[in-house]
Amino acid sequence: MAERVLELQHVTMQFGGVVAVDNLSMHIDQGEIVALIGPNGAGKTTAFNCITGVYVPTAGQVRYQGQVIVSAQPQGKMKALYAGSYKDFPSQRVTSTPDAITKLGVARTFQNIRLFKTQTAFENVLIATHLHRSSNLFTAALRLNHREEKQLREHALKMLEAVGLMDEKDELATSLPYGKQRRLEIARALATNPKLLLLDEPAAGMNPQETDALGQFIQEVRERFDLTIFLIEHHMDLVMDISERIYVIDFGRQIATGLPQEIQDNPDVVTAYLGVEEE
Amino acid sequence: MKAFKLSIAFLLALAAATLLFFSFQAKDSLPQLLERMDPHQAALQDAQMQKARDRVLDSFAEGNRERTLRNLDRYTGGFSDSLVMDSRTGFELFFYENGPSLSALGMFLLVAATALTGLVFSRQGKWRRAALPVVLIAALYAGVYILENMVGGSSMLMTVLKKGAIYALVAVSMNLLNGFTGLFSLGQAGFMLIGAYIFAIFTIPVESRPQVYQYYAGGLIQFEMPTLVAMVLAGLGAAFFAWLIGLPVLRLKSDYLAIATLGFAEIIRAVFQYDGLGPITNGSNLLRRFPTFQTALFPFAVAGVSIALIALLIHSTYGRSFKAIRDDEVAAEAMGINLYRHKQMAFVISSFFAGIGGALLAMYQTTVQAAAFTSAMTYEILLIVVIGGMGSLSGSVMASFLFVAASEWWLRFLDNETMMGSFRVPLLRSGFRMVAFSVVIMVVVLFYRQGIMGDRELSIARLTRWLGRRGKGGRDG
Numbered sequence: 129m130a131e132r133v134l135e136l137q138h139v140t141m142q143f144g145g146v147v148a149v150d151n152l153s154m155h156i157d158q159g160e161i162v163a164l165i166g167p168n169g170a171g172k173t174t175a176f177n178c179i180t181g182v183y184v185p186t187a188g189q190v191r192y193q194g195q196v197i198v199s200a201q202p203q204g205k206m207k208a209l210y211a212g213s214y215k216d217f218p219s220q221r222v223t224s225t226p227d228a229i230t231k232l233g234v235a236r237t238f239q240n241i242r243l244f245k246t247q248t249a250f251e252n253v254l255i256a257t258h259l260h261r262s263s264n265l266f267t268a269a270l271r272l273n274h275r276e277e278k279q280l281r282e283h284a285l286k287m288l289e290a291v292g293l294m295d296e297k298d299e300l301a302t303s304l305p306y307g308k309q310r311r312l313e314i315a316r317a318l319a320t321n322p323k324l325l326l327l328d329e330p331a332a333g334m335n336p337q338e339t340d341a342l343g344q345f346i347q348e349v350r351e352r353f354d355l356t357i358f359l360i361e362h363h364m365d366l367v368m369d370i371s372e373r374i375y376v377i378d379f380g381r382q383i384a385t386g387l388p389q390e391i392q393d394n395p396d397v398v399t400a401y402l403g404v405e406e407e
Numbered sequence: 408m409k410a411f412k413l414s415i416a417f418l419l420a421l422a423a424a425t426l427l428f429f430s431f432q433a434k435d436s437l438p439q440l441l442e443r444m445d446p447h448q449a450a451l452q453d454a455q456m457q458k459a460r461d462r463v464l465d466s467f468a469e470g471n472r473e474r475t476l477r478n479l480d481r482y483t484g485g486f487s488d489s490l491v492m493d494s495r496t497g498f499e500l501f502f503y504e505n506g507p508s509l510s511a512l513g514m515f516l517l518v519a520a521t522a523l524t525g526l527v528f529s530r531q532g533k534w535r536r537a538a539l540p541v542v543l544i545a546a547l548y549a550g551v552y553i554l555e556n557m558v559g560g561s562s563m564l565m566t567v568l569k570k571g572a573i574y575a576l577v578a579v580s581m582n583l584l585n586g587f588t589g590l591f592s593l594g595q596a597g598f599m600l601i602g603a604y605i606f607a608i609f610t611i612p613v614e615s616r617p618q619v620y621q622y623y624a625g626g627l628i629q630f631e632m633p634t635l636v637a638m639v640l641a642g643l644g645a646a647f648f649a650w651l652i653g654l655p656v657l658r659l660k661s662d663y664l665a666i667a668t669l670g671f672a673e674i675i676r677a678v679f680q681y682d683g684l685g686p687i688t689n690g691s692n693l694l695r696r697f698p699t700f701q702t703a704l705f706p707f708a709v710a711g712v713s714i715a716l717i718a719l720l721i722h723s724t725y726g727r728s729f730k731a732i733r734d735d736e737v738a739a740e741a742m743g744i745n746l747y748r749h750k751q752m753a754f755v756i757s758s759f760f761a762g763i764g765g766a767l768l769a770m771y772q773t774t775v776q777a778a779a780f781t782s783a784m785t786y787e788i789l790l791i792v793v794i795g796g797m798g799s800l801s802g803s804v805m806a807s808f809l810f811v812a813a814s815e816w817w818l819r820f821l822d823n824e825t826m827m828g829s830f831r832v833p834l835l836r837s838g839f840r841m842v843a844f845s846v847v848i849m850v851v852v853l854f855y856r857q858g859i860m861g862d863r864e865l866s867i868a869r870l871t872r873w874l875g876r877r878g879k880g881g882r883d884g
Contacts, residue, residue, distance in 0.1 A: 182740075182741075225745070225746075226741050227740050227742075227743045227744055227745045227746070230740075230741060231743050235741070235742075236741055238737075238738065238741075242735050242737060242738035243738070244730065244731050244734035244735055244738065244739075245734050245735070246734055246798075246862060247730065247731075247734065251727065254727060255727045255728065255739075255742060255744075256742040256743070258724050258742075258743070258744065259742075263723075263724065265720070265725055265752065265756075268720070268723035268724050268725050269716060269719045269723050269725070271719065273723075277724065280724065316742065317742075320742060320743055
């Protein structure tokens with residue numbers, strides 16, 4: 129069996145009375161491209177945020193390479209309010225901040241692009257290389273780390289080159305066209321040297337040609353950097369094209385899982401996407 | 408071309424060496440100079456002249472240069488008929504009178520010659536780019552020193568320059584936090600107060616303490632420290648308090664820092680005036696008799712080094728992380744930047760330099776009193792940062808000199824009641840200056856939000872481009 133990179137067990141996220149993610153269990157193996165799909169508001173991005181530490185889930189566990197990075201059970205008011213379907217909570221409580229999870233090797237992009245607005249494309253990527261620094265405040269301020277600094281700059285350039293943005297490296301990130309901003313976000317995520325890359329709707333707002341190119345690009349990146357990729361996507365073409373396995377959620381619940389062609393033919397999925405035909 | 412540049416450098420070095428040599432020699436040779444000016448011993452016959460001459464020598468022996476120059480002027484002016492003033496004597500007299508300025512000029516020429524030589528021999532772009540800024544900075548410092556010797560240390564111009572340099576440091580430290588890390592703090596005056604007090608408390612000479620702490624039996628602390636050590640300690644003290652405030656506040660997501668630091672600044676001002684702490688802080692009484700500026704170069708040097716350190720930090724990998732936090736906290740965290748650690752770092756460093764700024768302000772004012780460090784001081788500095796441009800160090804520096812010059816000098820007339828003939832100019836009365844500043848900040852915030860510089864920095868390339876455009880525009884128009 130291939131190595132488990134990411135494993136979610138009974139992850140449940142409840143906001144007030146709304147259960148956004150309910151008892152979601154899934155796993156991703158080394159080198160896979162796995163997609164999480166579902167209609168609008170199904171809880172896909174919430175699931176992402178639970179993995180990356182932006183939210184602490186109400187209950188459930190997340191393991192990364194076998195290590196528990198998140199483990200939670202309802203606390204405080206949630207104990208009484210809890211409405212998830214999963215009841216057998218883990219006993220330990222582990223939470224990680226987003227930066228700690230990134231340090232472990234999980235990088236992400238955002239659904240609504242979040243580049244550093246006042247920085248150039250190159251600087252955006254350069255910021256993300258800071259995880260490789262060994263300099264402290266004084267050696268950095270007094271420029272005693274110039275050799276390391278040079279390496280960081282070279283690394284950032286390599287990432288820009290990998291996503292094909294070398295010509296735009298000195299342009300302000302926000303002045304780039306939409307598709308290139310998406311690529312820049314991926315370059316920035318790659319600069320942290322991840323093993324697992326989470327892509328939140330990478331093809332949002334792209335036309336079919338751009339989406340096609342993106343699909344190829346994602347596969348190239350996986351080969352080149354030996355990555356495991358987990359993506360949320362709306363574009364069915366892209367998902368069916370590149371993903372090896374698919375999880376489908378609706379109203380926070382997992383309704384199907386399997387290979388692309390299995391998902392395409394699954395009546396539950398069709399219902400979730402197209403609604404029930406009234407007789 | 409190379410030979411030409413080298414010979415220029417050689418000439419510059421030669422001129423520098425000449426200037427330095429003669430001004431150094433003239434420094435101690437005043438008695439011999441007086442002998443030579445009076446070869447016939449005319450002073451022995453004239454009691455008044457003898458007296459004037461003795462006064463010169465006495466003040467020279469005391470080492471009081473300012474008085475020596477005054478007495479010398481009186482002596483040479485009053486008895487010019489009896490004194491022999493050949494060209495060599497005149498030359499040496501000139502060097503004695505203008506010694507400091509000329510040696511400053513000499514030092515500058517030396518730097519220029521070194522930079523030029525470096526330019527010829529270095530192949531690395533890094534050094535080539537550094538040459539011009541180094542020369543400009545040397546010119547700035549030499550200029551300040553020469554100016555001080557020309558217009559006198561207590562003139563309005565020097566007052567503005569000294570206070571401007573101090574405010575520049577504090578404004579830059581505030582900009583590091585507000586402009587570069589996106590944290591809004593309103594505690595600058597509080598951290599300056601801590602810095603000023605720590606500096607004053609540890610540098611008042613032991614023999615002066617009974618007078619300063621007259622209500623507290625000479626105070627508790629009975630030792631003194633060198634100026635620079637106390638100054639670093641002042642920064643560390645302010646940084647420590649910042650760290651304490653940051654522990655709870657910086658873990659929160661929202662703008663609690665502004666409220667917490669504003670409260671802290673008010674509380675610390677009250678605490679330092681508390682009678683129970685009198686043996687250390689002298690209660691609500693003044694602290695005085697600690698070392699003050701000998702020359703305007705001191706605040707310029709300390710502020711210059713501090714600002715340079717902040718600039719280096721901002722352009723390092725840590726500075727990049729600060730800017731990332733300012734631009735987008737969520738994305739910064741997703742890139743592995745520990746928000747709390749970096750915010751705490753920026754806050755502590757900013758407060759460290761605010762503390763040093765406070766120590767400089769104490770030296771500038773020659774006395775320290777907690778009541779002077781009001782929140783109005785913080786707002787003044789905030790005004791400077793906004794006018795200069797959030798996220799521009801050079802903007803902050805320029806704006807602080809502008810602000811200090813305006814508030815201490817150019818806009819003074821707004822505070823005085825003025826009569827034009829029998830017409831009393833309306834509105835002009837004490838405090839109107841502050842009204843003018845309020846209007847300025849409103850105008851800046853409403854119409855000119857970027858300030859002078861926005862988030863750009865002043866650079867030689869930008870300056871020449873700007874000047875070039877102006878020149879061209881002038882010809883076209």
